[in-house]
Amino acid sequence: MSEKCSHHKSKRRKLLWRWFSAILIFIFIILVIILLVFAILEPKSPRFVLQDATVFNLTVSTATPNIISTSIQVTIYSRNPNDKIGIYYDKMDVYATYHHQQITYFTSIPPVYQGHKDVNLWSPFVYGDNVPVAPFNGLALSQDQSNGVIPVVFKIDSRVKWKVGSFVTGRYHLHVSCPAYISLGNNQNTGIWIGNAVKYQISQSCSVSI
Numbered sequence: 001m002s003e004k005c006s007h008h009k010s011k012r013r014k015l016l017w018r019w020f021s022a023i024l025i026f027i028f029i030i031l032v033i034i035l036l037v038f039a040i041l042e043p044k045s046p047r048f049v050l051q052d053a054t055v056f057n058l059t060v061s062t063a064t065p066n067i068i069s070t071s072i073q074v075t076i077y078s079r080n081p082n083d084k085i086g087i088y089y090d091k092m093d094v095y096a097t098y099h100h101q102q103i104t105y106f107t108s109i110p111p112v113y114q115g116h117k118d119v120n121l122w123s124p125f126v127y128g129d130n131v132p133v134a135p136f137n138g139l140a141l142s143q144d145q146s147n148g149v150i151p152v153v154f155k156i157d158s159r160v161k162w163k164v165g166s167f168v169t170g171r172y173h174l175h176v177s178c179p180a181y182i183s184l185g186n187n188q189n190t191g192i193w194i195g196n197a198v199k200y201q202i203s204q205s206c207s208v209s210i
Helices: 002-041 135-147
Strands: 047-061 067-079 086-089 092-098 107-109 112-114 119-122 125-132 149-164 172-183 192-194 197-205 207-209
Touching: 047 135, 047 149, 047 172, 067 092, 067 149, 067 172, 092 125, 107 125, 135 149, 172 197
Parallel strands: none
Antiparallel strands: 047 067, 047 197, 067 119, 067 125, 086 112, 086 149, 092 107, 092 149, 149 172, 172 207, 192 197
């Protein structure tokens, strides 16, 4: 009786191992197919350009502590360069930084699908009220105020999915950085007055990493 039970257990183990091996082989084949498809299609990262920035408020106080207040509307151009790959953008968060320090709140752009060779334009507002500047940035802020120009980097954090035919990949992190030099009070006459705001034509390519 004991030998019979041992035989059944051995048979069951072999059957489970065969199923497990078949599943592993199936997963491996799927992964190979996905890699081949992407190697053939050569997916390219989307292109982003910071076209302009309309400054409603940009004030700097170099008292202790150093403080920045901002209210800026930016126009961001995005293009999908792929012929056969679409891009799903999950919720995108846009914000501004000064010397790697975030100085505005997150502004969300709703999810969107970008088809082959499609172009999107977004015009989000980013703003921050009386944001204390880190002490190690205090000297740079004083110098920038004296120069009348402040370097700001507008950033986008999102997650994207690639779409090939009916197949959609998992999510990938998307990081976009768009540098800009904004004049304080339009000291250098580089902007166009629009009511109480100043619009700067920037047309600056952004760095993109996925």
